[in-house]
């Protein structure tokens with residue numbers, strides 16, 4: 001049914017209006033990302049957080065605007081399918097020299113799927129697969145910045161080149177001592193290149209926009225020598241007197257993966273050609289899916305599109321079945337996974353036990369809170385999907401029964417497309433990275449007699465809670481089973497239904513009993529407000545095992561003290577924004593005299 005001619009002026013007008021909608025979106029998205037530089041320079045941390053949060057909303061707003069315009073101006077929903085067929089082809093034509101064609105295709109899908117019936121959600125009408133290549137796109141405008149810059153130092157000129165790399169970003173804020181910091185970096189590089197012969201192609205390539213997030217700005221690049229490439233990132237921070245310092249030099253895939261983790265907030269980056277950034281970043285982190293890189297750059301919808309394509313591709317090339325996720329079942333979430341695929345799928349149940357005073361709307365609002373909040377490396381990002389269809393034969397019967405029992409409103413089993421194949425259609429679903437639930441991880445460590453592993457996990461667990469505290473998050477339910485362990489051994493929280501802002505909670509000491517009756521009472525005899533929290537009462541739930549208790553009390557006893565929580569709450573209320581370090585504390589160039597008196601960091 002390929003049209004021989006593009007003869008519908010209406011189709012062209014619709015395609016053009018759609019692209020106008022996307023261009024407006026990308027312009028505003030980019031403007032907000034550009035503003036991050038100024039906010040960094042002026043240490044406007046609240047503004048930075050607000051910008052990060054608000055930018056996430058932009059996409060849906062622009063999609064809605066485009067849908068309204070197409071309906072009002074073109075009665076788009078009433079147009080016959082041969083017009084719609086031409087809309088896609090015209091749109092492809094309009095993207096020939098576009099700088100963000102992949103994102104524009106996704107925008108087309110978002111708008112079109114709101115207008116057309118789902119039977120048309122295939123490649124004739126939407127971009128199930130990309131149509132326009134993103135390779136080798138260049139911005140040929142005379143004043144355009146290249147995606148990355150290359151520097152060609154020798155061993156002797158390495159330091160001046162490092163200074164030049166940083167200077168080229170033209171940060172409008174003085175450095176405390178850039179020469180000194182460049183010296184630290186040269187030292188760090190020198191230890192890696194000590195016995196290495198520098199080859200003809202020795203060079204440093206640096207992405208030409210800084211990466212901004214929270215209180216940091218990051219230079220991202222790689223050192224190339226012969227056939228070897230060494231990724232690196234330089235975090236730039238403000239010192240206590242407002243001057244800039246380079247805080248560390250991160251090297252290698254693993255350290256960059258930590259910086260770009262799915263459990264952190266999205267970066268603000270000024271990019272004309274996002275595909276070129278993703279391509280560069282992929283050379284630094286080849287194992288990170290492209291979808292996650294788009295998300296880390298703030299293009300979360302593109303991340304979602306690519307994730308879904310990868311997922312469908314994986315389904316085609318696998319044969320295992322979806323099953324109930326291992327671990328303790330949730331009271332509000334029904335969680336399942338596909339063993340061969342490193343993600344979990346979460347449905348909100350229709351019924352909750354009485355102790356869970358919540359609702360579907362409330363749970364969704366908590367998940368949204370996490371999406372918009374700084375996740376400080378401690379809360380997993382989620383992708384949200386609606387009306388997802390899976391082949392019925394890929395589901396274990398036990399899982400279908402479980403969904404039927406606990407989330408019947410979310411389940412439809414039918415041959416919707418009329419192709420003779422039964423499908424499981426789930427109304428609303430969250431997808432997130434699979435981790436090893438911490439309770440299972442600890443049990444395995446106990447069973448294997450791995451005390452070091454227990455110690456590391458319990459210490460990490462406490463660190464995770466402290467990072468959340470610094471980010472103004474009270475996790476609500478702190479049981480081991482609500483945390484997971486990532487590939488890098490980081491502990492990350494994933495149970496969001498009881499999450500609260502720390503500043504909304506009331507941390508209290510358990511009152512002294514006034515008489516024997518109260519003392520002997522097995523029940524809570526004092527009155528408890530809805531936002532009251534009693535940290536002393538965490539101990540019995542968390543510290544049943546003596547080995548765990550010992551490690552916990554050694555490193556994190558303050559978590560059982562209401563004063564610890566209250567102090568953090570007060571600091572946040574007073575406007576303090578904590579530093580979040582997406583790297584080990586030991587990596588910091590902590591030799592600076594002016595930093596010596598810095599308070600212990602809340603997060604690393």
Ligand SMILES: Nc1ncnc2c1ncn2[C@@H]1O[C@H](COP(=O)(O)OP(=O)(O)OP(=O)(O)O)[C@@H](O)[C@H]1O
Nearest residue numbers: 326327328330331332333335433434435437481495
């Ligand atoms: N990202 C994940 N990776 C691996 N397993 C997970 C993940 N998320 C959830 N699970 C598994 O599913 C279970 C329930 O998930 P979750 O804690 O989100 O549900 P819940 O209903 O909110 O729990 P609760 O009853 O504590 O409120 C977990 O205990 C864990 O075993």
